[in-house]
Every structure is written in structure tokens, then in C-alpha cells.
Amino acid sequence: MAIEQSRREVEQWAQFELTLKGPIEGNPYLDVTLSARFQYKNYTCEPEGFYDGDGTYRVRFMPDRPGIWRYVTLSSHEVLDGLSGEFLCTPPSAGNHGTVRVKDEYLFAYEDGTPYMPFGTTCYHWTHHGSKELEELTLQTLKNSPFNKVRMCLLPTRDMQPPLQVAFAGTCPEDLDKQQFNPAFFAHLEQRIHDLMQLGIEADLVLFHPYDKGYWGVDNMDADTDAFYLRYVIARLASFRNVWWSLCNEYDFNKYKSIPDWDRLLQLTQRYDPYQHLRSIHNGTKMYKSSSLYDFSKPWITHQSIQHWEAELTTSWREAVAKPIVIDEISYEGNSSRRWGNISGEELTHRFWEGLSRGGFVGHGESFINRETRAWISSGGKLYGESTERIAFLRKVMEEGPADWMKTAEEGTYKLLYFGRHQHAFLNLELRQDSSYRIELIDTWQMTITPLPGTFSGSCRVDLPGKPFMALRIQKIG
Amino acid sequence: MAIEQSRREVEQWAQFELTLKGPIEGNPYLDVTLSARFQYKNYTCEPEGFYDGDGTYRVRFMPDRPGIWRYVTLSSHEVLDGLSGEFLCTPPSAGNHGTVRVKDEYLFAYEDGTPYMPFGTTCYHWTHHGSKELEELTLQTLKNSPFNKVRMCLLPTRDMQPPLQVAFAGTCPEDLDKQQFNPAFFAHLEQRIHDLMQLGIEADLVLFHPYDKGYWGVDNMDADTDAFYLRYVIARLASFRNVWWSLCNEYDFNKYKSIPDWDRLLQLTQRYDPYQHLRSIHNGTKMYKSSSLYDFSKPWITHQSIQHWEAELTTSWREAVAKPIVIDEISYEGNSSRRWGNISGEELTHRFWEGLSRGGFVGHGESFINRETRAWISSGGKLYGESTERIAFLRKVMEEGPADWMKTAEEGTYKLLYFGRHQHAFLNLELRQDSSYRIELIDTWQMTITPLPGTFSGSCRVDLPGKPFMALRIQKIG
Numbered sequence: 008m009a010i011e012q013s014r015r016e017v018e019q020w021a022q023f024e025l026t027l028k029g030p031i032e033g034n035p036y037l038d039v040t041l042s043a044r045f046q047y048k049n050y051t052c053e054p055e056g057f058y059d060g061d062g063t064y065r066v067r068f069m070p071d072r073p074g075i076w077r078y079v080t081l082s083s084h085e086v087l088d089g090l091s092g093e094f095l096c097t098p099p100s101a102g103n104h105g106t107v108r109v110k111d112e113y114l115f116a117y118e119d120g121t122p123y124m125p126f127g128t129t130c131y132h133w134t135h136h137g138s139k140e141l142e143e144l145t146l147q148t149l150k151n152s153p154f155n156k157v158r159m160c161l162l163p164t165r166d167m168q169p170p171l172q173v174a175f176a177g178t179c180p181e182d183l184d185k186q187q188f189n190p191a192f193f194a195h196l197e198q199r200i201h202d203l204m205q206l207g208i209e210a211d212l213v214l215f216h217p218y219d220k221g222y223w224g225v226d227n228m229d230a231d232t233d234a235f236y237l238r239y240v241i242a243r244l245a246s247f248r249n250v251w252w253s254l255c256n257e258y259d260f261n262k263y264k265s266i267p268d269w270d271r272l273l274q275l276t277q278r279y280d281p282y283q284h285l286r287s288i289h290n291g292t293k294m295y296k297s298s299s300l301y302d303f304s305k306p307w308i309t310h311q312s313i314q315h316w317e318a319e320l321t322t323s324w325r326e327a328v329a330k331p332i333v334i335d336e337i338s339y340e341g342n343s344s345r346r347w348g349n350i351s352g353e354e355l356t357h358r359f360w361e362g363l364s365r366g367g368f369v370g371h372g373e374s375f376i377n378r379e380t381r382a383w384i385s386s387g388g389k390l391y392g393e394s395t396e397r398i399a400f401l402r403k404v405m406e407e408g409p410a411d412w413m414k415t416a417e418e419g420t421y422k423l424l425y426f427g428r429h430q431h432a433f434l435n436l437e438l439r440q441d442s443s444y445r446i447e448l449i450d451t452w453q454m455t456i457t458p459l460p461g462t463f464s465g466s467c468r469v470d471l472p473g474k475p476f477m478a479l480r481i482q483k484i485g
Numbered sequence: 486m487a488i489e490q491s492r493r494e495v496e497q498w499a500q501f502e503l504t505l506k507g508p509i510e511g512n513p514y515l516d517v518t519l520s521a522r523f524q525y526k527n528y529t530c531e532p533e534g535f536y537d538g539d540g541t542y543r544v545r546f547m548p549d550r551p552g553i554w555r556y557v558t559l560s561s562h563e564v565l566d567g568l569s570g571e572f573l574c575t576p577p578s579a580g581n582h583g584t585v586r587v588k589d590e591y592l593f594a595y596e597d598g599t600p601y602m603p604f605g606t607t608c609y610h611w612t613h614h615g616s617k618e619l620e621e622l623t624l625q626t627l628k629n630s631p632f633n634k635v636r637m638c639l640l641p642t643r644d645m646q647p648p649l650q651v652a653f654a655g656t657c658p659e660d661l662d663k664q665q666f667n668p669a670f671f672a673h674l675e676q677r678i679h680d681l682m683q684l685g686i687e688a689d690l691v692l693f694h695p696y697d698k699g700y701w702g703v704d705n706m707d708a709d710t711d712a713f714y715l716r717y718v719i720a721r722l723a724s725f726r727n728v729w730w731s732l733c734n735e736y737d738f739n740k741y742k743s744i745p746d747w748d749r750l751l752q753l754t755q756r757y758d759p760y761q762h763l764r765s766i767h768n769g770t771k772m773y774k775s776s777s778l779y780d781f782s783k784p785w786i787t788h789q790s791i792q793h794w795e796a797e798l799t800t801s802w803r804e805a806v807a808k809p810i811v812i813d814e815i816s817y818e819g820n821s822s823r824r825w826g827n828i829s830g831e832e833l834t835h836r837f838w839e840g841l842s843r844g845g846f847v848g849h850g851e852s853f854i855n856r857e858t859r860a861w862i863s864s865g866g867k868l869y870g871e872s873t874e875r876i877a878f879l880r881k882v883m884e885e886g887p888a889d890w891m892k893t894a895e896e897g898t899y900k901l902l903y904f905g906r907h908q909h910a911f912l913n914l915e916l917r918q919d920s921s922y923r924i925e926l927i928d929t930w931q932m933t934i935t936p937l938p939g940t941f942s943g944s945c946r947v948d949l950p951g952k953p954f955m956a957l958r959i960q961k962i963g
Contacts (some may be wrong), residue, residue, distance in 0.1 A: 342910035342951035349907045351953045375911050429827040432820035432854050473820035475829045 015066030018097045020105040020248045023068045028088045031062040036187050040083040047076045054281045057242040060190035067073050067246035070096040107250045109309050112329045122410040126402045127156035128371040133387030134199045145387030146202055153399035157211040159387035162225045164218035180223050193243050204249040211251040218262035227263040241279045250284050252276050257291025269319055273307045287312035303328045318361035325366055340392040348374035352393025360451050364425035366413040401452040424479040431471040440465040443485045449478040496575045496725045498583040501546045508538040509567045514665050518561040525554045532759045535720040538668035545724035548574040576908055584726045587787050590807045600888040604880045605634035605848040611865030612677045621863030624680055631877035634687040640703045642696035658701050663710050671721050682727040689729040695739035705741040719757045728762050730754050735769025755785045764789035781806045796839035810845030818870040821853035826852035830871025837879055838929050842903035843893040878932040903956040909949040918943040921963045927956040
């Protein structure tokens with residue numbers, strides 16, 4: 008049966024949504040299967056649909072090429088089965104570059120080829136506090152920040168007190184029904200993911216975490232419930248082009264699950280996500296124990312999402328696994344009483360430069376207490392630190408340079424040298440004899456770029472100001 | 486035959502010197518053996534003597550208990566053999582605490598029991614430049630500094646141009662005779678070791694190093710020549726109570742020698758030194774490769790003389806080997822073009838606090854270039870950095886505390902907590918319920934100590950200024 012949908016035109020990498028009415032009796036979340044096969048010429052894609060409460064069913068689809076797409080539904084229930092239709096996919100509008108993918112082993116690019124360098128931040132529960140005002144403040148802060156990725160959790164923690172809108176039906180631990188979902192929770196979350204998309208920000212969704220300690224019962228679910236939750240999340244959210252899957256935060260702190268469990272859940276995500284969004288898992292391991300990190304060489308992992316406080320190890324992680332390095336947690340700027348949340352802005356800025364200059368990416372976070380808004384990493388709100396503007400400066404420097412700055416360094420055409428706490432009075436450089444170079448001195452803290460007089464070639468000596476946190480940008484000009 | 490010596494009284498741990506005239510023909514350094522057996526009651530000690538040129542032979546001895554000591558010489562040459570005499574050993578004068586020894590596994594104390602905490606610095610070649618003025622400036626600088634140990638080399642480097650007084654006979658690489666020594670070189674060196682002793686400074690003598698690269702031919706000598714040199718050095722210098730033996734600097738950079746060679750030379754030192762001065766060897770290994778460090782558990786090693794840039798590893802080194810940790814090289818404050826010589830004073834101060842608070846000791850060094858005097862680590866002269874006065878402050882804090890601050894921390898009577906780059910707004914402490922404590926806030930950079938109001942007990946919260954480089958000193962008062 009051919010059906011009409013009001014929205015007949017959708018741009019490439021935007022979301023087509025098919026809304027259907029169907030059975031309401033029983034537990035439709037469990038009882039009814041639904042998907043749709045979308046077809047453009049000989050290319051087909053079959054995303055799963057989902058029950059959205061009140062007898063409403065939806066199938067969402069993100070088309071990746073312009074033209075007429077036809078679809079037909081498949082369902083275990085006859086009123087939802089065999090429904091067909093079509094829509095027109097138009098070319099992407101300005102600012103829509105598609106989904107972020109891995110490129111050239113260690114880098115990222117949007118699907119249209121535009122380079123993407125993650126400058127992420129973390130606001131784990133910014134959508135969970137039920138305050139529209141705070142959420143809009145967070146969005147405003149993000150808009151004025153250098154951050155183009157946000158790590159955010161779906162599931163509640165022990166510290167979040169009922170009544171609360173959560174992913175599952177119910178608002179208290181006592182009445183939580185993990186056989187049903189909460190459409191209002193997801194509708195709200197989707198609005199915020201969409202808001203981020205409008206700001207050009209990737210939503211790095213943390214699907215599990217170990218912070219519930221059995222209170223809501225969401226970190227010790229059985230394998231079937233985990234899978235049920237995961238498929239529902241994918242059916243609802245995979246069609247947002249700015250979504251990344253972070254299977255778990257600090258997975259090794261969850262005592263109910265083992266590495267084979269995470270393998271299985273990552274593989275499930277790989278199987279059900281039609282768009283193959285970026286997939287990783289994030290460790291919480293003690294320092295200096297790289298052997299207990301998740302094995303990022305596993306084929307379902309797209310990039311290395313690392314917690315570690317030593318950006319210097321980026322070099323060895325690149326050697327270990329040829330996938331992008333994203334140090335999502337490297338300690339937060341702040342004054343928290345916890346070790347992970349009280350480094351200075353100078354130190355965080357330093358770790359960003361150290362990681363980037365070694366060919367990795369670093370994530371930001373802030374946890375100041377006793378300020379107007381609560382810790383940014385958990386609630387969003389305002390930023391108070393000194394690192395944010397320096398990260399904006401670094402992002403500008405990186406985006407002015409080549410997309411693959413490690414390769415150009417090898418080729419001798421562009422190189423970023425960062426000296427951290429070393430405070431040279433001068434430096435001997437070995438440049439190519441047959442080329443000439445322009446060199447600029449970058450003060451990473453003062454955020455200044457000063458061209459050094461003249462041009463450079465071959466063995467040369469560069470005078471430096473004998474201060475820490477300096478960098479050199481060396482560019483071939485002939 | 487009984488002989489008379491002009492100097493008949495020597496205080497405990499000072500130097501008794503027996504001067505004899507003997508054969509001048511041939512090569513007395515090689516041809517003549519000489520020692521003397523010193524006896525006090527049933528205690529005997531037999532140091533080797535040495536040829537001092539011009540037909541003069543000497544035997545030096547450091548008595549370790551007061552009373553009448555009798556001696557008799559033993560020699561391969563009849564005029565030096567069987568000479569006997571005695572001297573009176575008097576109690577040590579003020580400021581003379583004897584030789585430094587290892588105490589309680591991880592600590593040091595002078596022989597009379599006075600605690601000794603090494604706050605060392607490095608001036609590798611301060612005695613080698615032939616400038617009395619510069620050497621006296623160095624001594625003046627040391628006198629006004631917190632440093633109570635100096636690392637200093639005996640052998641020349643490639644960069645030191647002839648003509649030069651060196652340990653061996655001759656002044657140029659071409660005429661160097663490694664079968665004979667240079668008494669003038671040693672007399673000068675001994676004067677400087679004595680000068681350090683007068684200032685209460687230990688002379689951490691670096692006996693070999695890898696910086697000659699074959700130029701003077703002193704880093705690739707054969708096993709016999711190495712032993713010949715080593716025995717001569719011990720015969721001349723072991724009777725200075727402030728001497729430590731550092732067999733080699735950056736031993737792993739010397740391509741002519743292997744670990745078994747160093748084992749042998751360390752064992753030789755152990756065999757010939759009658760006083761068992763502290764003995765170690767210092768690595769030059771790349772970072773993060775602790776497996777290539779010298780195995781400090783070997784029985785002839787008294788303490789761990791480490792080069793590493795991460796003071797945080799002190800904890801693991803203590804776990805690995807129960808001997809004192811002395812991080813003699815942790816990078817130098819300065820503006821050198823070399824990575825090891827250009828960290829900020831803030832960073833070096835931080836590394837000192839990090840190492841000390843973890844139960845190790847840290848060494849200082851400075852390598853500013855383009856200043857009035859050349860780099861301190863090689864030539865001595867003046868100090869320009871910002872760390873020196875902070876190290877003096879730290880030394881004062883440490884010496885005000887218990888000698889074994891790691892043990893008192895376990896016992897809950899005295900504890901030093903250092904936070905480095907963490908900038909807490911507050912901290913939750915777990916103190917003993919049945920005791921009360923005084924807590925002081927230490928600003929390690931501003932060098933202030935501020936008592937926190939009131940007393941503390943059990944679980945308590947301490948407000949902190951939210952700035953990096955803070956420490957807490959917690960002392961039980963009841």
C-alpha cells in the first residue's frame with residue numbers, strides 16, 4: 008500500500024522520518040518488529056524502526072546521495088508491513104558535510120571530504136537535569152567555544168535523584184520498566200542532538216557507564232536487556248549525522264561486565280547501525296598500565312578513545328594501532344577535590360599542544376566548584392577556565408595548517424614543533440638544503456604568532472625567547 | 486723500622502697521611518706496590534698507598550674511632566716495607582659527622598647517626614678549567630646554596646682542549662701516558678674535595694663517562710688500565726670522608742663497555758675501598774625504558790642513582806629495590822638548546838617536591854647559556870635560576886620534619902602531601918579518629934607556610950586555594 012508523508016523532500020545526510028500508526032496493545036517495544044528497506048537505484052539500506060508510544064511507530068533514515076529514494080516497510084504486524092512510498096533527497100545545504108569518518112588512518116573527515124579535527128569537550132549529563140534554561144546556556148556556551156564534539160551520557164547515575172525522565176519507562180528506580188522506553192526522554196535528547204548539529208558539533212554518545220552502582224539498575228542489566236536498549240537507541244538516533252557511539256565510559260570500572268561483553272555490544276552496534284558511525288569505548292584505567300587498555304586494533308573499533316594523563320604517549324599509541332587517537336580525558340581544568348578534575352588551564356593547554364603536535368587529538372573538560380554554575384563536565388552551563396580560549400587558538404593554528412600535519416612534517420613541507428616546558432634560548436634545526444622556509448614563533452599561552460626575520464634553509468640556528476610553552480611553525484615557501 | 490711523622494694527631498674521620506721517600510727509577514706507579522696495615526686494638530684496616538711523583542710515596546688513612554692507631558707498611562720495595570709508627574686519633578670536631586651511609590633502606594645518615602638528606606647539584610668539570618677565580622666563585626656559590634652534594638667528573642671530555650692537566654701523565658691526547666698519573670692534577674682535585682668537605686658538601690665523584698668519544702682515549706681503555714686507574718683513585722681519595730663513587734655517568738652511552746664491565750669495576754671499587762663509601766652508577770637511558778636501567782639490586786650498589794624525568798616513578802623504584810632513590814638528573818633548569826637542559830625553575834621545583842614527597846631524593850642542575858658564567862652543570866660559576874631558593878625552602882621543610890617521613894606518614898604522625906599541578910578548592914582527608922592534628926598549607930613556589938585555623942581529626946575537609954604547587958604538612962599534636 009502506497010502511503011503519503013507530509014515531508015517529501017529531505018536533504019542529503021538529513022533525516023527522513025516515516026510516521027505510522029499501529030497496534031497499542033501489549034508491549035509494542037517488545038512485540039512488534041519494524042524496519043524499512045530504502046532504495047536508490049541498486050543501493051539499498053534497511054534501518055530498524057521503533058515504537059514511539061501512543062500507537063505511533065517511526066522509521067528514520069539518513070540518505071547519503073541525492074535523488075528519488077523508494078521504500079517499503081517490513082513488520083511483524085500486518086498494519087505496519089508492506090507500506091511503500093518515496094521521497095526526494097536534495098543536495099546538502101551549506102554547513103552540512105555529512106557524517107564524520109576516519110581518513111588516512113589517523114585523521115577524520117566529513118563524508119564530503121571536508122577535514123574534521125575533533126576539539127571535544129565533555130558535559131556528561133547536560134541534558135538530564137530538566138532545566139531548559141541551563142541547557143540553553145550550555146548551547147550558548149558551546150556556540151562561543153572552540154568545541155566541535157561533546158561527550159554526553161544517555162543513562163542516569165546514582166547521584167541523579169528521582170523523579171527523573173530516563174531512557175526507560177518510569178521515573179524512579181522502584182518503578183523502572185526496562186522492557187519499555189520513555190519516548191519523552193528520547194524526544195528531548197533528540198532535540199538537543201539536533202541543536203548540536205545546528206552548531207556543527209558532534210554528539211559523542213556514551214551508551215553505558217559505571218556510575219550507577221546498581222541504583223537505577225542500568226549498569227548491571229542482562230545481555231538481552233543491553234541489546235534491547237542498544238537496538239532502540241540505534242533505531243532512534245543513528246539517523247542523526249552528528250552521532251558517535253562511545254559504548255562505555257570507564258568500562259573497566261564496571262564490575263558487572265567483562266571485555267567479551269563489550270566486544271559483543273560493540274559488534275551489535277556495528278551490525279545494527281546502517282551508517283557505521285564512529286565507534287569506540289573509553290577506559291578508566293589507572294595510569295601507566297597501557298596493557299589494560301581496550302585493544303583498539305579490534306575491527307569494530309574505529310578510533311582510540313583514551314583516558315590517560317600523559318599526552319607524550321600519543322606517539323606510542325600511534326605506533327601500536329593505526330587508528331585516530333582521541334584522548335577524551337586527560338584531566339580537567341578546575342579546582343575539584345578529585346585528582347582528575349583540578350589541573351590548571353596552563354597544564355591542560357600544554358597537554359593539548361603535546362597531544363596535537365604528536366599527531367593525536369585531545370579532549371577538554373572543566374570542573375570548577377563553588378562557581379555560578381556547577382561543574383561543566385557533568386552539567387554544562389558556563390566555562391570559567393583559562394584553557395578554552397587557548398584551545399580556540401590552537402584549533403585555529405591547526406586548521407590553518409595541512410590536514411595531515413604529521414605527513415607534511417615527514418615530507419619537510421610543514422612542521423609544528425612544540426617545546427612544552429622546555430625553554431630554549433636557541434635551537435639548531437636541520438631543514439632541507441634545497442628548500443627555503445618561513446618560521447613563526449608561537450607563544451601558546453599568550454596566543455601570539457611572530458614571524459622570525461628572514462627565511463631559513465639547511466642547517467640553521469633559531470633564537471628562542473627562553474620561555475616555556477613555545478612552538479615553531481615551519482612552512483616551506485620555495 | 487719505626488718512623489716519625491710530623492703530624493701525630495688526626496681527628497676521627499679526618500685523614501692521616503704517611504709520607505715516604507722511595508725509588509724513582511722505572512715506572513713506580515706500576516712497579517712498586519705499597520700499603521699499610523693500621524691497627525686499633527683488634528681492628529685492622531689496610532689501605533693501599535700510591536706514588537706521588539718525585540720519589541714520594543704516600544699512604545692515606547681515615548680512622549673511624551679515637552685512640553692510638555699503630556701501623557706498619559707493606560711494599561714490594563725494601564725501603565718502603567716494614568716501616569711502623571703510630572698516631573693519636575682524637576674525637577671529631579664540630580661539623581665532622583663522618584662518612585655518609587645508607588640507613589633504614591631508603592635513607593642516608595652520617596656515620597655518627599646525624600640524618601643526611603642529599604640535595605645535590607651537578608658541576609661536572611668545575612675543577613678542570615684551570616681558573617682559580619672560577620673555582621672560588623663556584624665554592625662561594627655552593628656555600629650560599631642549599632646543595633650538600635656535587636656530582637663532578639675526574640676524566641676530561643672531547644670538548645676540553647689541550648694542553649690540559651688531566652689524571653694521567655701528559656697534557657695532550659698525543660702524549661698521554663696511561664701507565665703514569667699526574668700528581669699535580671690530583672693534588673688540585675684533592676684541595677677542591679677538601680674545600681667541599683669544609684662546606685659540608687659531599688663529592689659525588691664520577692669516575693668514568695662517555696663524553697670523550699675516543700679523543701683523549703679515556704673512555705675506551707682496556708680492563709687493566711681501568712683497574713690501574715681505579716685503584717690509584719681509591720688509594721688517593723678514599724680517605725676523604727665526603728667522597729661518593731659514581732662509577733660512570735650515562736654508562737649506557739659508552740659503547741666500549743657492557744654491563745659485565747661495570748659490574749667488574751664496581752666490584753673492584755668495593756674490594757679496594759677500605760671505607761665502603763657509597764657506590765652507584767648513573768644511567769643515560771631514554772625515557773620510559775626502565776628495563777634498561779642498571780639493576781640496582783646488585784649487592785655492590787648502595788643506592789639508586791637515576792636519570793629520569795618523571796619523579797612520579799619514585800614510588801615504583803622504591804617498590805623495585807629497597808635502596809635509597811637519588812634522581813641525580815631530572816632535567817636541568819635553563820635555556821639550553823638541548824632537551825635535558827631547558828626546563829623552567831617552576832618545573833624543576835615541582836619535580837623536587839614530587840620526588841621528595843614520594844620518598845626519593847632529587848638532584849639539581851642549571852644550564853643557562855648567554856649569561857655571565859657558562860652553564861653551571863659543566864663549569865660551575867654562578868646560579869641564575871629560580872629553583873635554587875625553592876630547593877633551599879624545601880630542604881628546610883624536610884629537615885624540620887622527621888628523618889623518615891614515609892614511615893611517619895604510614896604511622897599517621899607526620900605527613901607531607903604534595904599536589905603538584907592539581908589545584909584543589911578543597912580536599913577530604915581521613916585522619917586518625919583518636920588523634921588531633923595541626924595542618925599547614927605550604928605554597929612551594931611562594932615559599933610560604935600558613936597554619937590552617939583549628940585542629941583536625943578523623944574525616945575532615947580542608948579548604949585549599951585552588952592554585953597549583955601547594956602542599957600540606959600534617960602533624961599529630963595529640
